[in-house]
Amino acid sequence: MDANWIPFHPNPKKPAFVLPPGAVDAHCHVFGPAAEFPYAPERKYTPCDAGKDKLFALRDYLGFTRNVIVQATCHGKDNRAVVDALKAANGLARGVATVGPGITEADIAEMDAVGMRGVRFNFVKRLVDSTPKEVFIGIAEKIAKFDWHIVVYFEAQDLEELIPFLKELPTTIVVDHMGRPDVTKGIYHPDFRRFISLMDEMPNLWSKVTCPERLSLSGPPYDDVIPFCQAIVERFPDRVLWGTDWPHPNMTTHAPDDGALVDYIPKIARTQEQQRKLLVDNPMRLYWAR
């Protein structure tokens, strides 16, 4: 792993918040293990190994029932580690892949059969080399036939330029980590209002209300991020997802305690109904409809 890599928390607390039955951790990753699933040559970071067995143990420890495993950029377009985890999960995991323009319908069908349900388009420059928008549109047209959706990862300052592209996409679109707002600017800043307006305008746009540990400047317990998550959960209760982001790639200050992250949920989804939608109904509708 990279010399400055911060491995995931070794012994997270048992959460005080009791998750509703059937809760889904809808944003997490697997890394390797490299001996079995080597990291991609084009990767921008080399993480610690964090394989499926550790992920499933954490799922059970925290009280989740299911996982949505998102292909991490350190594995490039080689989705074998995620596919292997999906097969081992016996229906309790779904996946989001990263694919290139050469992907065929047969490839998509094969991944669909093991539980892949989407692709991720990444615009974060420190994580990936850029992909032309036409390439993404071509992929979108192919996966739409399988009723897959698209996860997009970008930073707040890039949203304005991306809006026409997002409007062209034919599927449900899930934005990672609320589009990474600058939380020092507050929820009334034009950047965050732009994101809220876009969700108002586009009924196919969803948001993960995830990663306070990435967005926070104040650090644990991440109180500076609460208003952002709350605003989205309250306005769009049927289009939000939540996940741990385990094993937390590229943290620069600390490894978040996954149990403490679960205890964050009732601060951002304050009614039982909001919690059930966020943790069960929404991810089940998007990932387990079939």
Ligand code: 0GY
């Ligand atoms: C995340 C965060 C990051 C990395 C990746 O695929 C990845 O490598 O997602 C990040 O560094 O912001 O969304 O889990």
